Amino acid sequence: QVQLVESGGGLVQAGGSLRLSCAASRRTFSTYAMGWAAMGWFRQAPGKEREFVAAISWNGGNTSYADSVKGRFTISRDNARNTVYLQMNSLNVEDTAVYYCAARRFPVNSDYPDHYAYWGQGTQVTVSS
Secondary structure, eight states: OOOOEEEEOOEEEEEEEEEEEEEEEEEGOOOOOOOGGEEEEEETTTTTOOOOOOEOOOOOSSSETTTTTTTTTEEEEEGGGGGEEEOSSSGGGGGOEEEEEEESSSSOOHHHHHHHHEEEEOOEEEEOO
């Protein structure tokens, strides 16, 4: 079983920044190499469906973003550390949500949550006005 653990969430004022990290358990990757997996970030606000935020291909060569975060958020990865990051700048109240990291079984990124096989537990991001 692949394990993904998010960190870096917290409370921040509007206009501030946070960087989320998603670390994959090394011992779970004996037959599944995270370095070959596309990764994504999704979020879910209270009373709303889970929505796509950003995704990155296996080597970082291709990224995609939701329109609502373009120009403010940046997804990146460090395959040597089995870690994916989400740098979030110019945060606003509408960014408040639980943020989830997810991994595909394929190297190409996707915007659809159903395309992701593994999920972390989530980390809370709260932006105050």
